[in-house]
Amino acid sequence: MAETLISLSKVTKHYRRDAIDIPVLDNIDLDVGTGEFLALMGPSGSGKTTLLNLIAGIDKPNSGRIEIDGKNITGLNEKEIAKWRARHVGFIFQLYNLIPVLTAFENVELPLLLTSLSKKKRRDHVMTALSVVGLSDRDGHYPRQLSGGQEQRVAIARAIVTDPTLLVADEPTGDLDAKSAEEILDLLKRLNVEFRKTIIMVTHDPRAAGHAHSVIHLDKGLLSRTGGVYEVPAAHS
C-alpha cells in the first residue's frame, strides 16, 4: 500500500437520542493510503456516513484518534478544523448542494473566497476546475439550468478547486440516472488516477463501488475490508 494518508485508531462514535445511547462506530481502526480510491459500503444506519464525516473533520469521535497526513484532527478546535477542511478536503454530496442563487462559476468560486487569492487568480482556478469537469462553457449557468449530472460535476469542480488532498463523496451518484452516474464515476476515477486525489466514497451501489480500488464494509459499527477491485456480484450484473 502507498504511504498512509488517513489513519484511524480505535475510533468510537455514538449518538444520544433523548436518553438513549446509540453506538455507531466501535473501536474502528483504518488506514487509507495516499492516492487510494476507497468505497464505503454497508446497510442503512451502519455508520458509513458517520465514518466519512469523521474523516472529513465535520464530526468528532467520542474517543480514538484520527490523523490525516500526519495531523491529528481530533485535537483541533472549530476554527482550526474549518481552516484545515478548507485547505485539505473537497466535499461531494448526493444532492450536489449547490447554492441556487449562484452561477456555476460562483458556486465553484465559493471555497476560494476563503483564500487570499486575487480575483484574477480565483477566476483562473475556477475556470481550470470547470474545464476538468468539462463544464467551462456552463460557467454562467445557474443550478436550475443544469441537468443533475451537470450539477454534480459543478459540485465536483467546487470540491477540487482548492486542490485538496482528499475528496469525500457521500452517495455521489445516488440521485442520478445510470448514464450520468457512470460519467460521474469516470470523472472521480480520472481525478484519482490523473490528479492523484485520495477519494473516499460512500455508496450503496455495488457498481459505483466497482470503480474503487478497495471497498470497506461497515455493519453494526464494525469494519471489514475487501482489497483490490470490487467485483460486481452476479445478482447485479
Add this chain to the structure above:
Amino acid sequence: MKYLRLIVKNAGRNKRRSVLTILSISAAIFLLAFMQAIMNSFSSASELTGAELRLIVRRNSLADAMPESYREKIAQVPGVVAICPANWFGGTYKEDKPQYYFAQFYVDAKTLFDVQSEYQISPAEKQAFQQERTAAIAGRKLAAKYGWKIGDVIELKGTFHPVNPQLTLRGTYTTAADAPEGGLFFHREYVEEALGRPGEVGTFRIKLDSPASAPGVMDAVDAMFKSSAAPTKTETEASFQASFVSMLGNVKGLITSVGLVVVFTISLIAANAMAMTARERFTEVAVMKALGFRPGLVLGLILSESVFIALIGGVLGTLGARLGASALPSALRDMIFLQNLRVSPTVIALSLGASILIGLCSGGIPAWSAARVRIVDGLRRVA
C-alpha cells in the same frame, strides 16, 4: 468586498419576501423620518432672525386679552426699545380649506417694523401701509402663492371675530431666504373699531436693547401686573412659539411613542422574514461550513444580508419622507407650525442608522442560529 456578491444574491433569493420586507421597513423608516422632521420643525419654529431680541407679553390663556394701557407701562421698563400690540385674527380667506389657511394679525402698523426689524420692505410700501387704515402687507412668498399684487383687495371673513375686513395690499415684505412664507398684517385700529371694543390686546411684541436684558424685562413686566385683573406672562419668542405647540398636547411624546412602536413592530416582521430565510438555508449553511466557512463568517454574512435589506428599506423610506416633506402643502405647514419641515441630513443619518439597527436586530438571532448549525445536522436534513 469579495463577499458582496454573495450577500446581494442571497438577499434577492426570495424576491417577493425581500420586496415585502423592504417595503415594510421603508414604511417604518418613512414614519420615523417624517415624525423626526416634524419634531425638529416644532423645535426650530421660533428660530427666526432677531428672535433673541424679542419678548412676547400675553395672558396665561391665549384666549384672554390685556388692556391697551399696559403698552405705555411696558415701554417704560429699562431694556425695552420698542413695543407693538398684535392680535391674531384667524379669519377665512376665500374658502375654509387648508390651502387658504395662513397667519393673519392685526397690529400697530407704526411700530410693527420697529419690533420686527428683520422684515425687509421698501420705504414707499411701508409708508403706504402705515398711512392707510385698511392697508395690509403680506409676506412676499404668501403674496406670490395667492397671486396678490399691490392694490389688490383681500377679503377676510371673521371666524373668531364677527368682522369681515376688506384689506388693500400695499406692500410685501421678506425675511431670510429660507424663512416661511410669512403672514398678513393689517391695522388693529380698523378691526378694533369694527368690533366696537378698542383697547384689547392679545399680545405685546417687545424689542429689547440686548438679549442680556431679557430676564430682567420679563421679571419686571410680570411683576408690574401681578396683582392686576389681567396678570401677564412674558416669555421669549421661542418659548411663545413652543406654547402653541404645547397646545397640541404632548405631541412629541405621542410622535416618539408611535414611531418606536412602529419600528419595533416592523423589526419583528423583518426578524420573522430573516428567520424564515435562515431556516430555509439550514443545509446550505451546513455546506458552507463544511467548505471551511467559520461560524463568525456565516454570522457576518447573514447579518450583512439582513442589514443590506433593511438599508434598502431605510433609503426608500428616507427618500419618501424627504419627498413627502417637500410635497406637504404650505398652507398645511402654516396651520400646524411646520414652516421649517424638512428632512435634514441629521434626520437622514438617524433614519439610516435606525434601518441598520433594524437589520442587526432582525438578523441577529437567525444569524446566530445559523452560525451554530452543526454541519452533520444540516447535511442530514437532506440525506
